[in-house]
Amino acid sequence: MNIGPIFRKVYRDFFSTAFFTWLILLMIEFFDRGSVHRFINLEYWFYFLLLASLVFMFFPHKH
Amino acid sequence: MLLDAQKIIHLFRYFWLLLAFSCGLYILSQNIIHSRDLSYQLNLQENISQNLEGLYPVQRTSYQADTQSLQILAEPLYLQAYVPVKFKQVQLSGHWFLNNQILDIGLKQKDATWVWQKVSNDDFVLTFALDNAQITNNKLEFIFSLPNLTPTDQVMLKDLVITLKR
Secondary structure: OOHHHHHHHHHHHHHHHHHHHHHHHHHHHHHOOOOOOOOOOHHHHHHHHHHHHHHHHOOOOOO | OOOOHHHHHHHHHHHHHHHHHHHHHHHHHHHOOOOOEEEEEOOOOOOEOOOEEEEEOHHHEEEEOOOOEEEEOOOOEEEEEEOOOOOOEEEEEEEEEOOOOOEEEEEEEOOOOEEEEEEOOOEEEEEEEOOOEOOEOOEEEEEEEOOOOOOOOOEEEEEEEEEEEO
């Protein structure tokens, strides 16, 4: 079993879930200021997404 | 039975979704206020906490570790308190070492004026109505004024509790 493609798909799912969760929480924060950001730092979450997307860009993949 | 690739991918996919759902549930649970009163204790060592911001400007205060109190160096000072849902009143209670200083505490109103109350004793309890209070970004704003404060005066804040009441 080739781990590479599996890991890539798992990582892509992880990134998509993290991104859309962050987006939903951001919308909630805009709607009701303080309801999310007091508990979860959305800024740090965004920086994490940025780094995660950079890591994903450098994954070797077949064309 | 060995797991094949698709099952591993689906397993992790559901795990990420479970994490995201748990995150949402956590946020929801933290924002449900079922009690009639909500109290915040001011941490004198930290300027910003989860529910309170202040007293600021920070340069006008100095934390004294030996007495565990906050010395007031200049005035006025401001405090913001988070208001998650609608409340009717806010109560400020605490303990100051005023040393014969006059302390006025104000709550910002919708028309940008302040409603003032005087603190006459070192131990005080003040209640403000929130009907016309200005709530910006779910925060109330207080002002602490010591009009006769001089650089040589020793005014210390020992304890401050903000209680929101329905």
